[in-house]
Amino acid sequence: MDRTQLVAAVRRGDSEAVTALLEAGAVPDTVADDGLPVLCLAVAAYDTAVAWALVGGGADPDRKLPDGTTPLIRAIEGGSPAMTEAVLGREPRLRLPEADREQLLALARHWYERGAEDELRVRTGDYGPAGQSRVMDDDYNHVTQLTLGGLTVRGGHGAILTHLEWAFRILAPVDDLVARAVAQREPDHVDWSSARWVLGERRSRETWSAVTAYRRSPDPQHRLFVLDVLHWYLLFPSSRRNSYETETAELLVAWASEGEDDPSVLADVLRVLSETDHPRSRDVGLRHAGHPAPHVRAQVPDLMLSWDTPRPPLGAAVRAALLVLAGDEDWAVRAEAGRALIAANDGSSDFRDVIVGLLRDPAAGVRARVVEAVADSPDRSTAVADALVSLLDEDDFGTRLNAAYGLLRRDHPRTGEAIDRVGPLNHPGFEHDHRVSACWSWQWEAAQ
Known part of the structure; x- marks a missing residue:
């Protein structure tokens, strides 16, 4: 198979094409024009989907490169926890010799303790201000991306260190994990979320006691982090014994x-x-x-x-x-x-009167939230139905949709009119919405 097809698919970030080409026999460690394996292209572009596809298809994250690094080392230095996870591969604790594991931990710790911006200055020799932007490293968490002297890195090395420790089955002190989490003082930062995830996986009494001790910390960020970990325990109970x-x-x-x-x-x-x-x-x-x-x-x-x-x-x-x-x-x-x-x-009249009043509240946010709850409620009173009809002219698509869906659920005679007044149902972001599906079904059945 022509290697240029795989190189082109990686360059354009087409993970599905990459997977298809690998399944068709493409070499996962195909070398690009710069003499490096295509996995390094994905790492440099922070394209985690392509990296997952390549590593899953057999690309070697530990392949020695001409400069003495590996794709995994480059991922760690790049500062993206999501990319590091993609390149880390299966069973790294068993795959990598102890000396290599120690080297990777030391590398992540060095970047974290020095700081990505300072390390970038040392490596580039450029001591001017670094360009900074906030980027999403995965679907839920952000990180700062820095550019200086032609190099770009992300400041997620605290999270990388946390992930590596866990992958290598090293139980980092709880104090260290808490310190990494709150240093950025943002719950949706990668350092915070990584520490929370690892502590959520560690269900020993010792860990529980060490985490909850921070609820009496004078720093509110420490207390908020405790609550985040506790919430994680509730959302993802591992077993009845240690939930x-x-x-x-x-x-x-x-x-x-x-x-x-x-x-x-x-x-x-x-x-x-x-x-x-x-x-x-x-x-x-x-x-x-x-x-x-x-x-x-x-x-x-x-x-x-x-x-x-x-x-x-x-x-x-x-x-x-x-x-x-x-x-x-x-x-x-x-x-x-x-x-x-x-x-x-x-079911009492005083509750119903208040609910109807809230459906007509001056604040659009109140109307939007209350109609969402009312739509599926068992209240079939005329007062509630009339309030739903009054919301069909709202500017917010979701409010109109909930009002129409509520009338549909009540088999109201104005359901057809209500669905028409919602507007086009193929609204962006609502492609798989059950309320939209119900409206489509109602229209189809009415047309039969």
Whole structure:
């Protein structure tokens, strides 16, 4: 097979073509015009999809290059955790000799401790300001990309070091992982997310105790990181034995009850607590329903609802608190209270009147969030249906779609008109939306 086809596919970033060519017999370590294997082209371009395809198809991440490096070394120096993961390959702890593993760890640690910008200056001899931009390193997390003296690197070496340690089964001290996470002070930075992921995988009592000890740190970032790890435990329980669901719920209740001075941290405590089914959650919510910070009050409604099926009737104190929050001065608080009132399915006229009022709220954000919850609700009253009809002229496509879907679910006589007023259903970002599918199906059946 002509090598130029694979080189061209790699250069244009066509991972599907790369996979097809490899399956057809292309050599995975094909050398490009610069004398380097095509994997190095993908590494230099930060094209993780192509790198995955090449390594999965047999490209050698440990191949010695003329300058003494390897594609894996180049990926580490490039500072992209996503690229390093793609090039690291299978079972690196078994594949690589101990000396090579130590060399890779030392390289990542050197870049991290010196700092990507300073290392870039040393390597280029250019001591001017580096060009900086914020880029997404994967689908969820960002990193700073720096360019100086014709070279480009990303500042994700803390995350790379964390990933390498875990891949080589080295249990880094919890203090080190926490320090790497909070250094950037941004939860969607690669260093933060990598530390959270590794700690989420380490389910020993020692790790749990070391992480949760930071909940009393004077630095709010430390406390926010603890909450992020606890939330990760809840989202991805590894087993009943070490899920820490009960321990997490107890800790959060104590945290909220004992007091938290930082409103942002307190709001996060309540948010994560709402993901648990603790019998004192409603008491915690009631305690903070009148908090001066609106982003704290906005977390309260979710704490008021029982996880039981069917839900038991709301207590008088909870009912009263939700109704007060539904009239809050902050629109986000009103929206969350409205969603809780709908989920409670109380059926009372006072709840319905409040919900209808929120569907007509002056704030578009309230109308958008509440109609989303109302659309699938069991309330079939004329007042709610009329409020849905009134939302068909909203500027927001999602609000119009939810209003039409709600009428469809109620078999309302104006469903056809409502779907027409939504506008073209092939709206970008809604290609696989169940509400759009329901509208298409309704139109098809009506035309038969």
